[in-house]
Amino acid sequence: MTSAREEILGRIRAAKQDLDLPPVEVDWVYGRTTGDPVHRDHAQVVDLFVERVEDYQAVVDRAGAAEVPGRVVAALQRYGATSVVLPAGLPDDVVAAIRDAGVEVREDDHLSPAQLDEIGAVVTTSAVGFAETGTIVLDHGSGQGRRALTLVPDIHVCLVRADQVTTDVPEGLAREVDSIRAGQPQTWISGPSATSDIELSRVEGVHGPRTLHVIVSEG
Amino acid sequence: MSPRRTPAPPPGELRDSLPFPKAAKIELANVQQRANLRHATHTIRAKRAQVVGELDDWEALRTAGAQIKDRVLRNLDDYLEQLEASLTAAGATVHWARDAEEANRIVIDLVRATGQDEVVKVKSMATQEIELNEALERAGIAAWETDLAELIVQLGHDRPSHILVPAIHRNRSEVREIFLEEMGTYGEAAPPDLDDEPAHLAAASRSHLREKFLRAKVAVSGANFAVAETGTLVVVESEGNGRMCLTLPETLISVVGIEKIVPTVEDLEVYLQLLPRSSTGERMNPYTSMWTGTTPGDGPQDVHVVLLDNGRTTALADEVGRKALRCIRCSACLNICPVYERVGGHAYGSVYPGPIGAILTPQLRGLGSKVDRSLPFASSLCGACYDVCPVKIPIPELLVHLRHKVVQEKAAHHEVHAETAAMKATSWIFADSRRMEAALKLPSFGGKVLRGRLNHFGPLPYPASLWTTARDVPVPPSESFRDWWARERGGQR
Secondary structure, three states: OOHHHHHHHHHHHHHHHHHOOOOOOOOOOOOOOHHHHHHHHOOOOOOHHHHHHHHHHOOEEEEHHHHHHHHHOOOOOOOOEEEEOOOOOEEEEEHHHHHOOOOOEEOOOOOOOHHHHOOOOEEEOOEEEEEOOOOEEEEEOOOOOOOHHHHHOEEEEEEEEHHHOOHHHHHHHHHHHHHHHHOOEEEEEEEOOOOOOOOOOHHHHHOOOEEEEEEEEHH | OOOOOOOOOOOOOHHOOHHHHHHHHHOOOHHHHHHHHHHHHHHHHHHHHHHHHHOHHHHHHHHHHHHHHHHHHHHHHHHHHHHHHEEEEEEOOEEEEEEEEHHHHHHHHHHHHHHOOOEEEEEOOOOOOOOOHHHHHHHOOOOOOHHHHHHHHOOOOOOOOOOOOOOOOOOOHHHHHHHHHHHHHHOOOOOHHHHHHOHHHHHHHHHHHHHHHHHHHHHEEEOOOOOOOOOOOEEEEEOOOOHHHHHHHOOOEEEEEHHHOOOHHHHHHHHHHHHEEEEEEEEOEEEEEEEOOOEEEEEEEEEEEEEEOOOOHHHHHHOHHHHHHHHHOOOHHHOHHHHHHOOOOHOOOOOHHHHHHHHHHHHHOOOOHHHHHHHHHHHOOOOOOHOOOOOOOHHHHHHHHHHHHHHHHHHOOOOHHHHHHHHHHHHHHHHHHHHHHHHHHHHHHHHHHHHHHEEEEEOOOOOHHHHOEEEEEEOOOOOOHHHHHHHHEEEOO
């Protein structure tokens, strides 16, 4: 008996017999920023990133590098988070500030989904930002934790350095290609979880974190 | 027989649905649905137009989107073998399924091997197409839809009517009633004081599904893209239900159509710009997940991919029809279509409604059923669908091509087809000038009588009914051109 695999491949080979043609050319230059933004200077790109992330009803906080630990604590207090899970690799000064503020810190020692559901917030770093679409990429490297950490707690405080912000999808994806090839999972986040399933009117906050607080640091 | 675990869908098989013109007539009488659809399609059209307008290189992106898919389709066998090898190297197990039955059996066996009797599901057109939920139900496995719109459809004992927003035919007060009535039977009940605010309805779905996500050991998904070189699968979503299913369970089974392949990671930059803008009219959807086989310490460690044919290789063998396999399921063609806007998705008798459904369904299922033979005619050929298609599928061209196939199919079975009958009669009349004169006088007589009272005819008796059940015929002019010429120019030649 022919296996499904052999049969499907055989059908494809039979189907394309009329195609005695060279491969299709693709007229696209990869990894290049598209349109006007290529001419912008980086400060404008960061401004656009902030504007577009805010468009999704996320909260964006701009800070100097030294101010970041204080801003993280302020954000956790603002939303009333009493417990927080911190992935390995988060900057020491951020971890120290959170501990000093008296927020209960949980480390990710194989927490089950149900245990994660008991925790109020998560603080992570990020890998890349895309200004044009207001997107933050997590490649779940150091400081970002495994995927479940930034999913189950209802508040996500996310740190983005200005130098991580790229213009758009092609420029940003180009920075992540090696990580994807190495087998790392990716999570692209554009605002808090949302739905448009009822009468196509957008509602923020379904299953993912309902609060996304982004701290963009410079210097 | 043991009782059902999940809400029962409407009885009957989709492919036994009424032919499109008859179904359309019933749907058109549903005034509430027409109002819901009009509101929804006009909202999404405006959003799409705005975000597409922001990109200067939109046309270049569309061209690239079409070319990359054409490249894949031309060497699909090579790319599938490459995908299988990279998935296997990344720790996933690859399965091949010739048809729906084989795919369903593979999934059932994989779920049984885990010892579980329920799965959580990410919204997936491929699993809708193979009717996986009902196959699982028959095997005693409960499949819980977790996308909000799919949940509304499932709890409502309903069928999806749109690719992206399957509950587009329901308004907020209908959703509220479904939630209040049904949620408690299948899990956490809706709060009794639930009102019809979309935010509150979304919150009710959050708490209803939370316990299912937290206890789930097995998830079933589709994939928007499968990268051949790395084995990376991509799921694009909004609510986070996808992330829950892709991340929390121990076993993940993804049913992926063989045409979902893109060659390289870089190709994603094209599609992840085209898809969100075309589908939800957003610059980017809230969440995109990518995973490559298994990742130690992160997410499911038992990962399976079922590569699904189910009619795709038949479509591939048709050199015109194969262009439909470029489709990335954005649904822009549904939202722009004047026919879809009025009749809705159920009239198409398929999980793929609208213009793309009219060209995809008859190719995937064949022309064996009445509804499938009627679908290529479910269009006015206005061409708006092509203009918005992010991968430039020439939908009107495929519709005409498939109409030709339907006519051939009917001729082979000695069935009367409206156009064929009309053309035969016309050629008999045109062949003789006296017959032509006489024929032209007939309608002008009628025209003299009726002009001023009516502008068009509704349905006419058989055999004209084949044409006029779904179309109006203008009342003929009171004078033919020949008569006018004879009167004005005195019979000059």
